[in-house]
Amino acid sequence: MIPPIANRFVAGDSPATALEHVRGLNERDVKAIVNLLGEHYDDREPVESDAAEYRRLVDDIAGSRLEACISVKPSQLGLDLGEDVFRSELADIVDAAADHGVFVWIDMEDHTTTDATLDAFEEMAREHGGGVGLCLQANLRRTRADAKRLADVPGKVRFVKGAYDPPADVAYTDGARIDQEYRDLLEYAFDHYEGGIAVGSHDPAMIERATALHERYGTDFEIQMLMGVREETQYELAEEYEVWQYVPYGDRWMSYFYRRVMERRENLRFALRAVLSS
Template sequence: MLPPIADRFVAGESPAEALEHVRQLNDNDVKAIVNLLGEHYDDRDAVAADAAEYRRLVDDIAGSGLEACISVKPSQLGLDLGEDVFRAELTRIVDTAAARDVFVWIDMEDHTTTDATLDAFEAVAHEQGGGVGVCVQANLRRTRADIRRLADVPGKVRLVKGAYEPPADVAYTDGARVDQEYRSLLEYAFEHHDGGIAVGSHDPEMIEHARALHERYGTDFEIQMLMGVREDTQYELADEYEVWQYVPYGERWKSYFYRRVTERTDNLRFALRAVLSS
């Protein structure tokens, strides 16, 4: 069982706990992107175990009637062992999900994995004719070209600002510059992407910008936010827009939890209040 502070950001250690959280979200008209925590595996057995759990999770979601999909990390599916390992495991998951009508998101990790991730996304998206999406990061200088490249791919694109800290020669490091790029990339996506756009942001200004672009271009979009962050806002937005919450679970929750707590002042204050009141 997770400690009281961690359970704000992580849905539990088991698939059953994660799906119970999804049920509660669905009751508030919020959908769920379920992620089994794990990354950077250098052991083939660990890769196979998580891939198998994802396939079981797809079956559980399909059989439950819940409004949910899954999200996988390339390094969790063996990218550190080789692109062939990653492609093979991803393809099996996507094939299983396509057969059960469950959507699959591919998370983006650090900048060194971008080419392998986008190549794999394009391959499975074209093979299935959709049913899959990929994340791109506005702080990377290359993303403007990448989002143009993805315009004709039959899948969704999730745009985030970027949680990693790549070197300045490949990324914008100034926050205002990243915001400017995010706005510009959103505008291009709303104008040129037909498969659907996910606005992965907690920033009210970016969400408002997306709403204005939707009014201008009529492009389908959804808003994606993390579990434990601005949840009241998620419920409010769900009254008018399609909102998805990223729901992580699993035994490897500690590093994810500490990252969530330390990345935002509000999260750190929440954790400190919880500790002081316990």
């Protein structure tokens, strides 16, 4: 059971609890990106176990007719064991999802995984004519070139500022510079992509930037936010735009919860209130 301190950010420890949360979101016109928590496995057994659960989750989503898709992490699917392991497990999941009409997002992890993740995404997206999405991080110096590379690849691209802490030789470290990179990436995407743009941000200024670019270029886009963060804003935005909430679940919640608490003072205050009231 997920303790009260974390259940704002994690939708329980089972697929059933996660899909029940999704049902509530759908009732408020918000769609869901469901993620089974887990990452950086150094043994094949948990890789195969999580991959099998994702395939079952695809069946559950398709059978429930919920507005939902899934999101996987490369290191969860065995990238630390070898790129061939990751590609094999990912291909099985994407094939199963394609058979059921369920979209698959591939999360982007730290900068050392970028090439393997990009290559796998492009291969899967071209093979299936879409049905797969990838995340690009604005804080990486290489991302402008990566955005151009993906302009003609079917599927979707999620743009985020970047949640990891890469070294300065591969990333921008100044917040103002990262914000400018993000703005420029959105401008390029709305101008050059035919659609499939996901704005992964809780920053009101970036969401306003995206809506203005949508008005200028007419390019389709969606807004993505995390479970437990600015949820009332998500519901408000869903009255006019397509909004997706990232919904993690599972018993490996501790590291994910820690990152959420450390990201924003508001999240830290919420966690402290939960401790004091328990």
